[in-house]
Amino acid sequence: MDLVIARPEGLYCPPGDFYIDPWRPVDRAVITHGHGDHARTGNGHYLTASPGAGILRSRLGQGINLQTLPYGERLIHHGVTLSLHPAGHVLGSAQVRLEHQGQVWVASGDYKVEPDGTCTPFEPVPCHTFITESTFGLPIYRWPSQGEIFAGINAWWRANSEQGKASVLFCYAFGKAQRILHGLDPSIGPILVHGAVEPLNRVYRDAGIHLPQTHYAGDIPRNDPLLRQALVLAPPSAGGSSWMRRFGEYSDAFASGWMLLRGARRRRGVDRGFVLSDHADWPGLLWAIGQTGAERVMVTHGSVNVLVRYLNEQGLDARAFATEYGDEDDVATTEPAL
Amino acid sequence: MKAFATLYLRLDATTSSNAKLEALRDYFASAPAEDAAWAVYFLAGGRPRQLVPTRVLREQATAQAGLPDWLFEESYQAVGDLAETISLLVPVHADGSNEGLATWVEQYLLTLRGLSPEQVQQRLQPLWAQLDRPSLMLCLKLITGSFRVGVSKLLVTRALAQLAGLDAKRIAQRMVGYTDISHRPTAASYQRLVAAESADEHSQRGGQPYPFFLAHPLQAPTEQFDTLLGPPSAWQIEWKWDGIRAQVVKREGQLWVWSRGEELVTERFPELHSLAQTLPDGVVLDGEILVWKPGDTPAELAVQPFALLQQRIGRKTLGKKLLSDAPVVLQAYDLLEWQGEDWRNRPQHERRWQLERLVEDHPLAPVLLSPLLDGPDWADLARQREQSRSLGVEGLMLKQREALYGVGRTKDMGTWWKWKIDPFSVDAVLIYAQRGHGRRASLYSDYTFAVWDAPAGTQGRALVPFAKAYSGLSDEEMRKVDAIIRKTTVETFGPVRSVTPTLVFELGFEGIALSKRHKSGIAVRFPRMLRWRLDKPVEEADDLATLQALLA
Numbered sequence: 001m002d003l004v005i006a007r008p009e010g011l012y013c014p015p016g017d018f019y020i021d022p023w024r025p026v027d028r029a030v031i032t033h034g035h036g037d038h039a040r041t042g043n044g045h046y047l048t049a050s051p052g053a054g055i056l057r058s059r060l061g062q063g064i065n066l067q068t069l070p071y072g073e074r075l076i077h078h079g080v081t082l083s084l085h086p087a088g089h090v091l092g093s094a095q096v097r098l099e100h101q102g103q104v105w106v107a108s109g110d111y112k113v114e115p116d117g118t119c120t121p122f123e124p125v126p127c128h129t130f131i132t133e134s135t136f137g138l139p140i141y142r143w144p145s146q147g148e149i150f151a152g153i154n155a156w157w158r159a160n161s162e163q164g165k166a167s168v169l170f171c172y173a174f175g176k177a178q179r180i181l182h183g184l185d186p187s188i189g190p191i192l193v194h195g196a197v198e199p200l201n202r203v204y205r206d207a208g209i210h211l212p213q214t215h216y217a218g219d220i221p222r223n224d225p226l227l228r229q230a231l232v233l234a235p236p237s238a239g240g241s242s243w244m245r246r247f248g249e250y251s252d253a254f255a256s257g258w259m260l261l262r263g264a265r266r267r268r269g270v271d272r273g274f275v276l277s278d279h280a281d282w283p284g285l286l287w288a289i290g291q292t293g294a295e296r297v298m299v300t301h302g303s304v305n306v307l308v309r310y311l312n313e314q315g316l317d318a319r320a321f322a323t324e325y326g327d328e329d330d331v332a333t334t335e336p337a338l
Numbered sequence: 339m340k341a342f343a344t345l346y347l348r349l350d351a352t353t354s355s356n357a358k359l360e361a362l363r364d365y366f367a368s369a370p371a372e373d374a375a376w377a378v379y380f381l382a383g384g385r386p387r388q389l390v391p392t393r394v395l396r397e398q399a400t401a402q403a404g405l406p407d408w409l410f411e412e413s414y415q416a417v418g419d420l421a422e423t424i425s426l427l428v429p430v431h432a433d434g435s436n437e438g439l440a441t442w443v444e445q446y447l448l449t450l451r452g453l454s455p456e457q458v459q460q461r462l463q464p465l466w467a468q469l470d471r472p473s474l475m476l477c478l479k480l481i482t483g484s485f486r487v488g489v490s491k492l493l494v495t496r497a498l499a500q501l502a503g504l505d506a507k508r509i510a511q512r513m514v515g516y517t518d519i520s521h522r523p524t525a526a527s528y529q530r531l532v533a534a535e536s537a538d539e540h541s542q543r544g545g546q547p548y549p550f551f552l553a554h555p556l557q558a559p560t561e562q563f564d565t566l567l568g569p570p571s572a573w574q575i576e577w578k579w580d581g582i583r584a585q586v587v588k589r590e591g592q593l594w595v596w597s598r599g600e601e602l603v604t605e606r607f608p609e610l611h612s613l614a615q616t617l618p619d620g621v622v623l624d625g626e627i628l629v630w631k632p633g634d635t636p637a638e639l640a641v642q643p644f645a646l647l648q649q650r651i652g653r654k655t656l657g658k659k660l661l662s663d664a665p666v667v668l669q670a671y672d673l674l675e676w677q678g679e680d681w682r683n684r685p686q687h688e689r690r691w692q693l694e695r696l697v698e699d700h701p702l703a704p705v706l707l708s709p710l711l712d713g714p715d716w717a718d719l720a721r722q723r724e725q726s727r728s729l730g731v732e733g734l735m736l737k738q739r740e741a742l743y744g745v746g747r748t749k750d751m752g753t754w755w756k757w758k759i760d761p762f763s764v765d766a767v768l769i770y771a772q773r774g775h776g777r778r779a780s781l782y783s784d785y786t787f788a789v790w791d792a793p794a795g796t797q798g799r800a801l802v803p804f805a806k807a808y809s810g811l812s813d814e815e816m817r818k819v820d821a822i823i824r825k826t827t828v829e830t831f832g833p834v835r836s837v838t839p840t841l842v843f844e845l846g847f848e849g850i851a852l853s854k855r856h857k858s859g860i861a862v863r864f865p866r867m868l869r870w871r872l873d874k875p876v877e878e879a880d881d882l883a884t885l886q887a888l889l890a
Contacts (some may be wrong), residue, residue, distance in 0.1 A: 306409065
C-alpha cells in the first residue's frame with residue numbers, strides 16, 4: 001500500500017489519515033518546516049519537530065493547536081509509526097518518516113545536505129520510498145563552498161563600507177537571513193535588518209543559535225553616518241520600496257541559489273548575486289537519494305520531469321508527485337505577513 | 339585570459355557607467371598592447387566568424403560532463419546560453435590560465451577554424467582544462483562569436499581617451515573600421531588608437547567615414563514641445579526616411595559607401611558609383627539610401643518600402659532585373675567633410691547651406707537633397723507628420739540648427755530627435771511561447787501571436803499566427819505571463835509550448851506587407867508588445883480583416 005498519495009488538499013497518508021504540508025485546510029497536518037508554502041493556516045491540528053515550534057507559532061499564530069515531537073522520537077497514530085528527522089533546510093525543518101506494515105516512506109519536504117550552523121544538519125534516513133524535492137534538479141546547479149560565498153559577501157560589504165555606501169543584501173527573511181547573519185564578519189560594521197527579519201532572529205536566538213548583534217533599520221535616523229558602513233538584510237519585497245530611500249547611495253545584492261545563473265542575476269537587476277541556497281544542489285539531491293537506499297522515489301516541486309527521467313535511467317522507480325509547493329527564493333511567492 | 343575574464347566579471351557585476359569605465363581603465367592600464375588590441379576589438383563589438391560548429395562543442399561538453407544528451411539540452415534550456423551552460427557542466431581548473439588574451443585568440447582559438455571535428459575535439463579538452471569557470475565561459479563565447487557584455491563602443495572610446503589623454507572623438511575616429519571583419523588587431527593597431535596626435539592624422543585616413551551621429555527618440559506630447567524644444571525655428575526639420583543610413587566618402591578620385599554599422603557597402607549600390615566622377619574630392623555626405631521609383635506618381639511618393647531594399651541587401655550578385663525593380667538613391671541631409679576639411683564642428687545650418695550649394699552646383703544624379711519642412715508652430719508640424727505613413731516615411735527628424743555633428747548618441751554637441759509616428763497596432767492572442775535567452779533564460783518570454791481568421795460570431799473560426807514578439811513587457815509582467823503560460827500549457831514541443839488562448843496583447847509594428855512565407859499571408863516589421871490587454875477577452879481580439887485593411 002502507498003503510505004503517501006497526492007490529493008487535492010496535499011500529500012496524504014491513507015492508513016494514518018493525516019496530511020503532510022497540506023495546501024488546503026485539513027484536520028490533521030504534519031508540517032515539515034515553517035516556509036509559507038509548506039505551513040499554511042487553517043488546519044485543525046499541527047504536528048512539527050520541536051525546534052520548529054517557535055517559528056510555526058510566530059508565523060501561524062500563538063493559538064494554533066500544535067503538537068511537537070523531538071527529532072528521532074517515535075509516535076504511533078492509527079498504526080502508522082511516525083518520526084521526524086533533521087532536513088538541514090531551516091530551523092526546525094524535518095523529514096517525515098512513516099512506517100506501516102514493514103514499509104518505510106520518508107517525505108523530505110525541502111532539504112539541504114551541507115551543514116550550516118543554524119539548524120540541525122540533514123540526516124539520511126533509510127527507506128523503501130523517498131519523497132524528494134527537485135528545486136535545483138539540473139546538473140548545472142553545483143554550489144560553491146559556503147566559505148567562498150561568505151568571503152565574497154564580507155569582501156563586498158567591506159569594499160562598500162570603505163566607499164561610504166550601505167550594503168543592502170536581499171534574502172528570504174526566514175532561514176536564509178539567519179544563515180547569512182551566522183556567516184557575517186561583524187567587525188566590518190553594524191548589521192541592520194528589516195522588520196520582516198527581526199522577529200525570526202528572535203526565534204533563532206531563543207532556540208540557542210548564535211547570531212551577531214542586529215539593529216532594526218527603522219530605528220536608525222536617516223543621514224546617520226552609521227548607515228554608510230552598514231550591512232542591511234531585507235526581504236526581496238523591500239526592493240524598490242520607499243523603505244529603501246533611507247539608505248541614500250547603496251550597493252545591492254541578492255542571496256539565492258538562482259544567482260548561479262548570469263541571466264537570473266541580471267533579471268534581478270542587483271549589483272551582485274551570491275549563490276547561497278537552502279536547498280540541495282544536483283550532487284546533493286543525488287547523494288541524498290542514494291543514501292536512503294530507496295528503490296522508489298517520488299519527485300515533487302522543481303525540475304520534476306528531469307529528475308524523474310534521470311533517476312529512471314539510473315535504474316530507480318521514480319515518479320512525479322504534483323504539489324503546490326513553491327520556492328521561497330522566488331519573489332513571485334508572496335512574502336509572509338509578519 | 340584571466341585578466342580579461344576578471345574585466346568581464348567586473349563589467350558584468352555593475353550597471354553603473356562609472357564603475358564600468360573604471361574597470362576598463364584598470365584593464366587597459368595594465369594589459370600588454372597585444373592583449374589590449376583584442377580586448378578593444380571584442381568590447382567594441384568585433385566578432386570573428388564562429389570558429390567551431392556548435393554541434394561539436396555540445397558533443398564535447400556532453401561527453402566531458404558524462405551526461406545524457408537530453409540532460410545537456412534541458413540544462414541549456416534553463417541557462418539560455420551555450421557558453422555558460424558548458425562552463426557550468428564540464429570540470430574546470432581551479433586557477434585558470436595566465437596566458438594573455440592575444441595568445442589565446444591567435445594561437446589557440448583562431449587556429450581551430452577549419453579543423454575536422456576529431457581534430458577539434460583533441461584540441462578542446464586540453465584547452466578547457468587550463469581555464470577556470472569564468473575564463474572558460476569567456477573562451478566559449480569567443481569561439482561561438484557570442485561575446486557580449488553591457489559596454490558600448492562609446493564607453494570603450496571614453497576609457498581609452500582618458501587613458502591616452504586624448505579627445506574621445508579622436509579615438510572614435512581612429513576606431514572606425516577597427517572591428518571590421520578584415521581587420522586583425524595587433525599591438526601596433528592598438529598603439530595607433532592611443533598614440534599622441536600627429537600632424538598628418540587627417541590625411542592618413544584613406545576612405546574612412548566619420549562615426550555616425552545618432553538621434554534620440556522624442557516621446558513627449560506635442561503640447562510640451564515649446565517648453566522642451568523652444569520654437570520650431572530653432573530646428574532643422576526633415577522627414578525621417580526608412581532606409582539604410584550611409585556615409586558617402588569621396589577622396590582622391592575614389593568613392594566609398596559605409597553603412598551605419600561601419601560596414602563597407604560600396605559594391606552593393608552600383609547606382610552610386612558615378613559619384614566617383616561627379617562629386618568633388620574631399621567630400622563626405624551623410625544620408626539615407628532608399629529605393630526610389632519616381633514613375634508617374636508625384637516625386638514625394640517615390641520612396642519604396644524598406645522590404646524592397648532588404649531584398650537587395652541579402653543578395654550576393656545584383657542582377658539587371660533587381661536593379662531596375664529596386665533602384666536606389668541617396669537622400670543626403672548632412673555634409674561632414676568639404677574640400678578635404680572636417681566640418682563636423684560647424685553648426686547644422688552651415689553644413690546644410692553648403693550641402694545645398696553642393697547639390698545645386700554639381701549634377702549628382704543619384705543624390706537628392708532631403709527636403710526641409712517648416713511650419714508656424716509644433717501643432718502645424720504635428721499635422722504634417724500625420725502624412726508620414728502615406729508618404730512612406732517614419733515621421734520627422736528635428737535637428738538643432740546650432741548642433742555640431744556629435745559621435746553616436748551624444749547630446750553635448752547639440753541634439754537630433756527622431757519624432758516617429760505611432761506604430762500600427764492590433765490586439766492579438768498569444769498562442770505559443772518559447773523560453774528566452776540571457777536575462778530571460780528559463781522564462782517564457784518569446785511569444786507567437788495570432789489573430790482570428792474570421793469575424794466574431796463565425797462558426798468554427800480559428801486563430802492564425804502572424805507575428806513573433808519578445809519585447810515591450812516589464813519584468814514584472816513577464817513573470818506573470820510566464821506563470822500563466824506554465825499553467826495553461828496544452829503541448830510542449832522542445833522549447834516551445836502551445837497554450838490555451840487566454841492572453842490578449844496590443845501589438846505594435848512599423849510596417850506591414852504581403853508575404854508568401856507566413857501562414858497568415860502577412861508579414862509585419864519590428865513587432866513588439868505595446869500593452870497587455872487584461873480588459874479584453876480572447877473573442878474580442880482582432881481578425882485578419884483588420885490586418886488586411888492596414889495593407890491598403
